[in-house]
Amino acid sequence: MLVVRPVRTSDLPAIERMAVASGIGVTSLPNDRDKLFERIQQSASAFEHEAVPDTGREFYMFVLEEHGEVVGTASISASAGFDEPFYSYRSETFVHASRPLKVNNRIHVLNICHDLTGMVQLCGFYADPAYRGLGSELLSRARLLFIAGQRERFGKRILAEMQGIHDEQGQSPFWNAIGRRFFNMDFIQVEQAFVSHSKTFIAELMPAYPIYVPLLPDEAQNAIGQVHPDFERPFMLLTSEGFEADNYLDIFDGGAVLTADVDRLWTVECSGTYPVEVSVSLPPSATTMLLSNGCTDRFAAVAARVALVNGMALMTQDVAQVLALSNGQPVRVVPLHEAKEKQS
Structure with missing residues (x-):
């Protein structure tokens, strides 16, 4: 029988294996033993509190288990960016107009922001390939069942970042067009830095001014709001719940950021x-x-x-x-x- 339960310290070897298998792009499931152990301990502390917490620091990690073997994991962060702003790109339209020339152009731009800071976040999702059917649905939606049963622990809005487009060598066309010009780092390197260092480096190095999308290479423009093939199943599960790809993008690879009202999610509501x-x-x-x-x-x-x-x-x-x-x-x-x- 497939079971989803809270993670335990004894699950660390299995979580390490899945962190390696998930590849780059899943920063909430880092390939770092110490970081993973720290998150398991943080999760254990959050689950142990029977009283309603009010700090917003809570991190809940779950595992999918069959016959005692851990085959998947997924997490909830009670408040995205609790310690530091949660950065994303906001997709907007600027109007450039000239009445004498009778020109009126609508230009797609990206603005760095932290609008989503404080929202509930679904993160750290991975299921072994053999469990990407019913197992994936149970793993993904078990988090929402937990939220429905512990509603007082979570806020009104929720988000989930989808992994964007990158190739087998870890090259991201979106990152190469924007971030690499300011960081002088490969996508893989910045993903590792994101795990092991303070996120303030984003504000320190990324451009604060709007990014004009038409000026980006075609490959980078085509990657905006796209979902990596490995994340198509999680994407379908979340959109079936009522999540929508709104006006936000992942700051690194340009992947879609899905948002929803918690109480309007199908699992919570029904x-x-x-x-x-x-x-x-x-x-x-x-x-x-x-x-x-x-x-x-x-x-x-x-x-x-x-x-x-x-x-x-x-x-x-x-x-x-x-x-x-x-x-x-x-x-x-x-x-x-x-x-x-x-x-x-």
Whole structure:
């Protein structure tokens, strides 16, 4: 059975393996043992607090597990850029007009900003290739089930950065056209610097003035707002939730930054809680849905068959055991995305 649970210190070797496999571009999953261990400890501290935290520093890391083997990971940052501004490019249009010449041009520009600072952030997503179907959906949406069950811990708006376009050698056309001219560093080098140093170097070295997109090379222009092929599945999962590629871009590779209202996300809005009823067998109406308990440090989410009958959630003993639930306790339930697609 696929299970999503909070990360443990013993998961460090598996997290290290996934950090290497995820490649460049996933700065929230750095290939650095000390940084990963620090984030695991930070996550453990956040999950341990039963009372509602008010610092905004909380970082929650989850793992996807099957038969005791960790095969995926994903995280939530309660407040993006809590210690330092969260930088992005804001996509805008400038109007250049001359009445005597009868010229009126609308020019696409990029402005560096920190508008998204303080928003909830989904980050650090990686699933082994064999688990990019149902496993990916469970892993991605389990975070939203946790948010729905712990709503008081999180703000009103949420974001997720999508990895932008770069080639197998780690060359990013967007970075090469802009950032490299001011940093004199390759994309891989700046990604490493982003992990190991203060983010203030962005404000110190990146141009504060608007970037006129028509002046960029065609390859860089074509990369704006694009999503790396490896992130197409996470992108689809998030857009199915209601995330939109708004007016913001990743500061390094120009990838799309998705945003949404937390309470309008499909998993948050459409999930419901039901008392558990453990059953030896399930009726024909039972379907595979996503389930989670209401715990913090013992949080668990699964994809399992359940039947909603007379206001109760009927499930088998093995599912109830994984969720650490017994008769009468509440379970949060939400359909798979395919059920939403059928409704529409």
